Amino acid sequence: MDTAHAHETFATGSVPVAASLRNAFVKFGAFTAIENLSLDVEKGSFYTILGPSGCGKSTLLRLISDLVPAASGDVSILGKSTEEARLAREFAFVFQDAALLPWRTALQNVELPLEMGRKRGVKIPVSDKSPTELLELVGLKGREHALPHELSGGMRQRVAIARALVCKPKLLLMDEPFGALDEMTRDRLNLQLLQIWEETGVTILFVTHSIPEAVFLGQKVLMLQAHPGRLREVVDINLPYPREIKIRDTQEFTQYASYLRELLETC
Amino acid sequence: MTVAESAGVELQMQIDEQRLERRRKIRTIATPLATVALLLLCWQFGVRIFEVPKYIAPAPSDVATTFVDKFPILLENFWPTFYESVLGFMAGNLAAILIAITFVHNKTVEMAFFPIAVFINTIPILAIAPILVLIFGAGLTAKVVIAGLICFFPTLVNMVRGLQSVSDQSLELARILSATKTEIFWKIRLPSSLPFLFSALKIAATTCVIGAIVGEWVGADVGLGALIIDSTFNFRSSLLYATVFMSSGLSVFLFVVVSIAERLIVRW
Ligand SMILES: Nc1ncnc2c1ncn2[C@@H]1O[C@H](COP(=O)(O)OP(=O)(O)OP(=O)(O)O)[C@@H](O)[C@H]1O
Ligand SMILES: [Mg+2]
Numbered sequence: 001m002d003t004a005h006a007h008e009t010f011a012t013g014s015v016p017v018a019a020s021l022r023n024a025f026v027k028f029g030a031f032t033a034i035e036n037l038s039l040d041v042e043k044g045s046f047y048t049i050l051g052p053s054g055c056g057k058s059t060l061l062r063l064i065s066d067l068v069p070a071a072s073g074d075v076s077i078l079g080k081s082t083e084e085a086r087l088a089r090e091f092a093f094v095f096q097d098a099a100l101l102p103w104r105t106a107l108q109n110v111e112l113p114l115e116m117g118r119k120r121g122v123k124i125p126v127s128d129k130s131p132t133e134l135l136e137l138v139g140l141k142g143r144e145h146a147l148p149h150e151l152s153g154g155m156r157q158r159v160a161i162a163r164a165l166v167c168k169p170k171l172l173l174m175d176e177p178f179g180a181l182d183e184m185t186r187d188r189l190n191l192q193l194l195q196i197w198e199e200t201g202v203t204i205l206f207v208t209h210s211i212p213e214a215v216f217l218g219q220k221v222l223m224l225q226a227h228p229g230r231l232r233e234v235v236d237i238n239l240p241y242p243r244e245i246k247i248r249d250t251q252e253f254t255q256y257a258s259y260l261r262e263l264l265e266t267c
Numbered sequence: 268m269t270v271a272e273s274a275g276v277e278l279q280m281q282i283d284e285q286r287l288e289r290r291r292k293i294r295t296i297a298t299p300l301a302t303v304a305l306l307l308l309c310w311q312f313g314v315r316i317f318e319v320p321k322y323i324a325p326a327p328s329d330v331a332t333t334f335v336d337k338f339p340i341l342l343e344n345f346w347p348t349f350y351e352s353v354l355g356f357m358a359g360n361l362a363a364i365l366i367a368i369t370f371v372h373n374k375t376v377e378m379a380f381f382p383i384a385v386f387i388n389t390i391p392i393l394a395i396a397p398i399l400v401l402i403f404g405a406g407l408t409a410k411v412v413i414a415g416l417i418c419f420f421p422t423l424v425n426m427v428r429g430l431q432s433v434s435d436q437s438l439e440l441a442r443i444l445s446a447t448k449t450e451i452f453w454k455i456r457l458p459s460s461l462p463f464l465f466s467a468l469k470i471a472a473t474t475c476v477i478g479a480i481v482g483e484w485v486g487a488d489v490g491l492g493a494l495i496i497d498s499t500f501n502f503r504s505s506l507l508y509a510t511v512f513m514s515s516g517l518s519v520f521l522f523v524v525v526s527i528a529e530r531l532i533v534r535w
Contacts, residue, residue: 065443086445093443099436102535103458116454117445147535 016043017078018171018203019064024073026056026063026229033059035228036073041205043078043170046197048218049207050260052267056229057207061173064205065093078170087122089113091171092164096179098156100148100163106155107131107144110163127168134162137199139192154185161193165200174206178213187245190217194243211264212248215239215256223260225267232267235260325505333505334512340494341513347490349517351407351479355414356471356521363419364464367426371456372448377427388420392478396485405486414478418471422464429463430456465529472521480514491517 019041026034033056041047049057062068063075066082077085085091092113100109110131114124129137135144138158148156157177164172178186190213197204208214214221218237225232237256239247247253307327313319314326321329334341366384370377396413403409433455441451483492491514498507 062439067439067442086443091443093440095436095440097436099434099440101437101455101458103461103533112440112454113444116441116450117447119447119450120445122445149535 017041018043018045019078019205020074020076021064022074024063024075025071026059026068027071032071032228034063035230037229037231039222039231041171041203043203044201046194046204046217046219047206047222048214048220049205049222049224050209050211050214050264051222051224051229051232052226052264053209055224055226055267057224058175059229060224061093061175061205061207064171065091065173085171087117087120089117089122089125089167090169091173092167092169094157094160094164094172094174094177096176098148098153098160100156100159102148105145105147106135106140106151106159106162109148109159110134110166112163113167125167127166129165131162131166134165135159137165137196138162152185154181154189157181157189158192161196165196165202168200170203172202172204174204176207176209179209186213191245193217194241198242211257211260212253215253215260216243216248221256221260223263223267233263235263322502322504325508329505330508330512334509337506337509340506341509344489344491344494344510345513345517347407347487348476348479348483348492348514351410351482351490352414352475352517352521354407354411355416355478356418356475358411359415359418359475360422360468360471362415363422363467364426367423367430368452370423370427371430384420384423387416392417392481396481400482400486409485410479410482410487410490413482414475417474417478421470421474422467425463425467426460429460432463433459461533465525465533468525469522469529472525473518476514476518476521 017040019039021037021039024034024037025032037060049060051057059068063070064077064082066086075082077090080088080090100106101112104112114131116122118124127134132144135141138161140155140158140162143151143155148159151159160177178189181189193204194217196202204217206214206217208217215237221235221237223232223235224230235256239250239252239256311327314324325333366380370381392413395416396409399412399416400409403412437455437459438451441455446454479490480492480495483490484496487493491510494510495507495514498504498510
């Protein structure tokens, strides 16, 4: 493990937790989308989430981000309830399609979180990086005033990431953010995301359909199982950071990938 | 090839491209203009060759002469219709927008009033115009109401659709940002509705003139509508044609104004 992510530990030796679920259930009417899920996500870690389609990956992120309520069980983020965490802007969400507002420029889209929520009592955290600097961080210097339709899919997704970072979240929830992009763009954004993770120390939960992407990015891969949605297994990925694309050609990498593929087939 | 040469080739290609683009633009403007000119010529000579009486179909040249000679009368009758159309446009669309906003925020109100709006829309404007003139008298108000009424329904329907056109993800984003209903309205719903609103406003820009003219037919002694009735019954065909030309000019003018506003506002 590299030094940037050597976790600060408490005197007791326990690791601080960014998100914690205890026997959480999510129900849509009679349908159970998530059943009895318990999980601790350590602060500063990078988790990727795999599972068959419809197994509840998005629902898990939506549960953590206070978009759907837990039917029973506990969800806490940095010791707060999901609602308190939402009001404190502890987490940010990146959707599969960038969900940018088409009439706002890249910069104005990044600024959106700073303009909303005050009336509900949100104390908007001040980031140490300005929206312009964040756009620079994601490699969009010079395109601040472009409208979303003038940007490529990959650029739009980078604007969405900059927008997610603008309130300096401690937890970043990403639901197949690069799912719609071509392989090359995806590789580039994967590297950039790892870099942002190392620089900011943010905790990341990243849903993907791609096994190589899950292995390449994550310290741990959560394998979810369908019908009902349950945590099947947590797989540690013991590959060193910083990771480079060519790590995918190593034997360890392929071993992790084939292990996960076999596991996925039984989910 | 050297770098300078290849740069030169590129520049040349760019210039060619621009020239092509310009030629294409000229063609899209020139083609319809030429067609109109040709049709006018056919009309001019057709009327002369077949010796059509002037009171049935005046030649374009007659209409043009009348247009110039009678311009003061035309202009005098243009302004009332202009005011009626514009005021009707504003009143009808404003009402439609406000009601659409209420509908989107309150399902019960929508259930209660949408069928009524549909019903009013099914009444032909020609049938309801006399009633409105009876109610509001022969003055400006009745025409404004008729012009407004004709604008109302398309804008209502489009505005409701526009306000609902927000993607689920935008709404989830707003929820994660703990946005209030007001913030969602001003920052997300209203801007999303603008393309829909403008397509309705472009329809309204032409129909409001129809409304004003229909209102003038029923009861008025000024306005382009009144002039149309007057010149028809007095067999002043050239004046009738010139008035019709003036009316469509008004529609085109309003349409262009709305289109320019759309260009400036809806840039995405
Ligand atoms: N709002 C909802 N109402 C009813 N059922 C829902 C709702 N949202 C999700 N579900 C159901 O819950 C299950 C899990 O959905 P979820 O979107 O979390 O799956 P997923 O793992 O993200 O799938 P995918 O990989 O296709 O994105 C699915 O069976 C889905 O039909
Ligand atoms: Mg999903």
